[in-house]
Amino acid sequence: MTESPNRNAFSHFHPILTRPLDNDHNGHIAGATVHGFFEIAIQAFLLEQAEFDLREGELAAFVVSSAADFFALPGFPDVLEVGLGVTRLAGSTVEYRLALYRPGETEACAVGAVVQVFIERASGRPVPLPMALQVILCSLKLNPQT
Secondary structure (H helix, E strand, C coil), X not given: CCCCCEHHHCCEEEEEECCHHXXXXXXXXXXXXXXXXXXXXXXXXXXXXXXXXXXXXXXXXXXXXXXXXXXXXXXXXXXXXXXXXXXXXXXXXXXEEEEEECCCCCECCEEEEEEEEEEECCCCCECCXXXXXXXXXXXXXXXXXX
């Protein structure tokens, strides 16, 4: 994950308004906050596009892996956008590729990967993704070279 993907690789973006408390002691967005931005983009997509009930739905989605590489140092008061894509759908698992951009810039400030596993809330066991959710997530599929 060492290359910064071009903005054109993504078809879906989620806006992020930074806050003063997002900055670390060096005046830049803290790494943990970038991971939070990535999770916000995923959750917002699931809520808005897939009508996924994050709190009380039959299924729950858990992050089991998260990684990020950083290329630039944004900070408050930057307005940012998270590009969201899917690189793999398999059984109960979705692997996302995300990139953090300043509006209008083609090179990412940060790029990350997040792996989510969907479980049945009642049993706590992994379950295959419902077909309707698979179709929606497939709309985010990225080219393997991305």
